[in-house]
Amino acid sequence: xxxxxxxxxxxxxxxxxxxxxxxxxxxxxxxxxxxxxxxxxxxxxxxxxxxxxxxxxxxxxxxxxxxxxxxxxxxxxxxxxxxxxxxxxxxxxxxxxxxxxxxxxxxxxxxxxx
Amino acid sequence: xxxxxxxxxxxxxxxxxxxxxxxxxxxxxxxxxxxxxxxxxxxxxxxxxxxxxxxxxxxxxxxxxxxxxxxxxxxxxxxxxxxxxxxxxxxxxxxxxxxxxxxxxxxxxxxxxxxxxx
Numbered sequence: 553x554x555x556x557x558x559x560x561x562x563x564x565x566x567x568x569x570x571x572x573x574x575x576x577x578x579x580x581x582x583x584x585x586x587x588x589x590x591x592x593x594x595x596x597x598x599x600x601x602x603x604x605x606x607x608x609x610x611x612x613x614x615x616x617x618x619x620x621x622x623x624x625x626x627x628x629x630x631x632x633x634x635x636x637x638x639x640x641x642x643x644x645x646x647x648x649x650x651x652x653x654x655x656x657x658x659x660x661x662x663x664x665x666x
Numbered sequence: 667x668x669x670x671x672x673x674x675x676x677x678x679x680x681x682x683x684x685x686x687x688x689x690x691x692x693x694x695x696x697x698x699x700x701x702x703x704x705x706x707x708x709x710x711x712x713x714x715x716x717x718x719x720x721x722x723x724x725x726x727x728x729x730x731x732x733x734x735x736x737x738x739x740x741x742x743x744x745x746x747x748x749x750x751x752x753x754x755x756x757x758x759x760x761x762x763x764x765x766x767x768x769x770x771x772x773x774x775x776x777x778x779x780x781x782x783x784x
């Protein structure tokens with residue numbers, strides 16, 4: 553069965569510092585990969601996605617993610633964090649079966665220190 | 667930008683009562699979903715819906731749950747007899763316009779409906 557692991561439950565980072573959130577997946581073939589962000593009390597907003605091609609993908613809000621097939625990883629990065637980036641971040645996988653069904657990781661909560 | 671809208675944003679209901687959560691998916695999308703997130707847990711897939719029928723459902727989606735597209739714009743989730751453990755945030759989502767494949771599309775989520783069963 554496909555699974556998605558986000559090893560870090562919480563990360564605290566200083567404003568202006570860089571941020572990297574880890575995501576590993578387990579699936580037989582390369583799935584479609586997504587990062588979503590959930591601000592407190594809000595829904596899930598798509599940050600970026602990887603379907604094929606260039607393994608470094610750019611998203612909204614200055615985020616990027618790199619797909620590494622050899623490591624089954626899709627880590628999210630931002631060079632300089634802003635206070636408004638405090639939120640919960642979810643990695644999700646679409647196993648390429650018909651129906652666009654997503655399997656989510658457990659999420660990483662990011663706290664930003666002034 | 668088009669968005670998925672959900673109502674109500676919050677609902678408190680007594681155990682055993684029926685609840686209907688409503689969603690308006692993005693207008694040209696053909697695939698519709700419900701996901702849920704119990705407080706502090708992962709977002710979980712409940713059901714997908716295409717061409718007026720359920721295309722896939724999880725083991726969570728038992729006989730207490732049903733979905734319906736009563737008209738051309740709404741997509742509803744009904745919980746027939748709510749239990750305490752149904753308390754969660756329920757997300758509606760949609761994807762895939764005409765001519766798009768059934769997989770590999772971006773899924774757009776609504777802001778969720780908080781359901782509290784007391």
